[in-house]
Amino acid sequence: MLKVNNIHTYYGNIHAIKGLSLQVDKGEIVTLIGSNGAGKSTTLMSISGITRPKKGTISFEGQDITSTLTDKIVAMGVTQVPEGRMIFPRLNVYENLLMGAYLRKDRKGIKKDEERSFELFPILKERRKQAGGTLSGGEQQMLAIARALMARPKLLLLDEPSLGLAPIVVENIFEVITQINQEGVTILLVEQNAQMALQIANRGYVLETGKIIMEGEAQDLMNDKSIQAAYLGID
Incomplete structure (x- = not known):
């Protein structure tokens, strides 16, 4: 579905x-793990067309999207949940959800997906008229994921969905990510919580200073002693 080939991306120099x-x-969940500053978020933004690579190619479903505008990439079926949620704080929950469907015209489909969002995250239904900026961190993360799903993505890019959240909320978020995948959405997951990410992923890549240093089946990475020491807190 997605192929990233030898990309080089810059911030200024x-x-x-x-x-x-x-x-x-x-149909996969693929995770990209690494320390802060390794380039995980930049990789996702390169795929989304936000920070375009200067070299290399990115293709989605066989079509080159390296130079495609971000709104066109979203229309093709690639949606990103950014690090830090980035919901619209002054819009209420319902209005935030509708922003995720801004490219769509099918009102019945939008209504159906709105109801599905409330099934995945019942708390959002209770908060539907509440301003996004007044939600808790966990609720904002749920809203950010639900908003992305309103675009009906084929590929969902998730950037640090567990960041700053309580363990019980993290468990809930990861259960929903698994459920979304089981319903047919392919997922590329960037996550510092390597333990949680590798538990739900099919495969993984390890990124250090802008380069992939290891890749493999998720279970194999979990069992690798260097990965355990560096990312899983196991000596």
């Missing part, structure tokens, strides 16, 4: 991504 290649097959 800073060479953030250095020849990165990865692929995500239809």
